[in-house]
Amino acid sequence: MSFSSMTLEDFSISEGLWQTKYYKKGEAYNSVRQVCKFLGFVEAGVFRTYHIEEKNGEEKNIFFYSANQLVVSFASFINQVPCHYHTEAMTDAKVVFIHYDDLIHLYKTSHAWEHFGRILAEQASNIAFDRTESLLFQSAEMRYLNFVKQHPNLINDIPLYHISSYLGIQGPSLSRIRKRLLDK
Amino acid sequence: MSFSSMTLEDFSISEGLWQTKYYKKGEAYNSVRQVCKFLGFVEAGVFRTYHIEEKNGEEKNIFFYSANQLVVSFASFINQVPCHYHTEAMTDAKVVFIHYDDLIHLYKTSHAWEHFGRILAEQASNIAFDRTESLLFQSAEMRYLNFVKQHPNLINDIPLYHISSYLGIQGPSLSRIRKRLLDK
DNA sequence: CTTAAATTTTAACCTAGGTTAAAATCGTCT
DNA sequence: AGACGATTTTAACCTAGGTTAAAATTTAAG
Numbered sequence: 001m002s003f004s005s006m007t008l009e010d011f012s013i014s015e016g017l018w019q020t021k022y023y024k025k026g027e028a029y030n031s032v033r034q035v036c037k038f039l040g041f042v043e044a045g046v047f048r049t050y051h052i053e054e055k056n057g058e059e060k061n062i063f064f065y066s067a068n069q070l071v072v073s074f075a076s077f078i079n080q081v082p083c084h085y086h087t088e089a090m091t092d093a094k095v096v097f098i099h100y101d102d103l104i105h106l107y108k109t110s111h112a113w114e115h116f117g118r119i120l121a122e123q124a125s126n127i128a129f130d131r132t133e134s135l136l137f138q139s140a141e142m143r144y145l146n147f148v149k150q151h152p153n154l155i156n157d158i159p160l161y162h163i164s165s166y167l168g169i170q171g172p173s174l175s176r177i178r179k180r181l182l183d184k
Numbered sequence: 185m186s187f188s189s190m191t192l193e194d195f196s197i198s199e200g201l202w203q204t205k206y207y208k209k210g211e212a213y214n215s216v217r218q219v220c221k222f223l224g225f226v227e228a229g230v231f232r233t234y235h236i237e238e239k240n241g242e243e244k245n246i247f248f249y250s251a252n253q254l255v256v257s258f259a260s261f262i263n264q265v266p267c268h269y270h271t272e273a274m275t276d277a278k279v280v281f282i283h284y285d286d287l288i289h290l291y292k293t294s295h296a297w298e299h300f301g302r303i304l305a306e307q308a309s310n311i312a313f314d315r316t317e318s319l320l321f322q323s324a325e326m327r328y329l330n331f332v333k334q335h336p337n338l339i340n341d342i343p344l345y346h347i348s349s350y351l352g353i354q355g356p357s358l359s360r361i362r363k364r365l366l367d368k
Numbered sequence: 369c370t371t372a373a374a375t376t377t378t379a380a381c382c383t384a385g386g387t388t389a390a391a392a393t394c395g396t397c398t
Numbered sequence: 399a400g401a402c403g404a405t406t407t408t409a410a411c412c413t414a415g416g417t418t419a420a421a422a423t424t425t426a427a428g
Contacts, residue, residue, distance in 0.1 A: 051321065060320065075313050078306045084317075107302070111295040118291070118298060121305035122262045128312030129259050133268075135319040136244065136352050137235065140415070159375060168320050173415050175377050324385070343405060357385050359407050 005119060010112035017102040023047075023089035029071060030087045036076035038097040045093020046154070047071045048162065049085045061166040063127075064090075064154060071095060074124045090158060140169045141177050189303060194296035201286040207231075207273035213255060214271045220260040222281040229277020230338070231255045232346065233269045245350040247311075248274075248338060255279060258308045274342060324353045325361050 020043075023029070029047055030036045047065040052058070062085060065071040076083035077100060106113035134143050144167055148155055155163070164174035204227075207213070213231055214220045231249040236242070246269060249255040260267035261284060290297035318327050328351055332339055339347070348358035 053321075062320070075310060079310065107299070111298055114295055114298040114302060115291070118302040118305055121302055121309055125305055125309035125312050126259060126263065128309050128316055132312055132315045132319065135316065136246070137237075161375075169414095170416055171376075172378080172417080176415080179377080345405075353384095354386055355406075356387080356408080360385080363407080 036073040040095040040097035207277040220257040224279040224281035
């Protein structure tokens, strides 16, 4: 995600609407039942969005956000409905963010920003469709291999149980898969 | 999905860009490796998008489109890349459609249409996120119950094997689930 | 270094759903 | 009604991944 489709002049009308915030590891970006009010751009650090299962309190990771990516609980943000998820910093982090109301105002007053909003939503849908496809068509082993390929940076920085959680499988299951792969 | 967020005047600039097509049951809307060039609005009938597994040629349904919904292979359409899927009429059907190039032209020349494009993409992302969530958090039994709830019309009109395919399970598995539910 | 805590792997057993093929049903056509 | 094809269920067996708890390993702290 980037702002490259926008001229500097168009971007400049958002000057003054952006704020900076520093997050400590573990600090919340947005919490469950809270409406996500901010679209953030990660300047440094890593965030994750996760869901807490009602039956056993287990956390399941939905998404990771690294530096130079947007961080936002998208469904909650665009629909302005309470979030099902928690989003929090996995490391100390720095984010510049804009308020939903300000963004909507930009959308209304600027064709270029409305365009940005479309591209943003289209990229979000790409991400979500990819995830759906991977769950529908790929085995856990393939999902793991693709994750390693697509997030070579994350793989060394975060505990494996965060990855198994993201892949939709249990810790022991990921261990089995890794063993299987090593044996090859 | 609707055009209700647009004034008649804004909508009118698209007059002349829409065409009507009648589909026979089984006729293709778009095929695998074809770039999806059209955004369609289903006036009557039902379409489905499905994927053919390489290993065994088995079809897996991705999505159904009923009357008064848009039909489009969204990822292929917005990115203008070859489609992984087939989309075809499950019944005789009637569709009004617009060409990608014309839609992009509307986006460029009209703020209202760019807004429509954003809402379209946001709704697509909502659908995709919902699907991802259902696969990540719900058992096949829950997915089936939700499908019945959300598509009460489809459930009587299409064979069960299309539904099991959509749920990401095999036919015998859906039969077991239905048996289990009856026994309750 | 040593110890405690966090992480990862292993093991043993369990379950949902996959696979294959053979019944049952159901629909439709004559 | 009878018969064919399509659809759905059943059955028997198989496998990936779940579950639980313990063991091994790694990391961080003192």
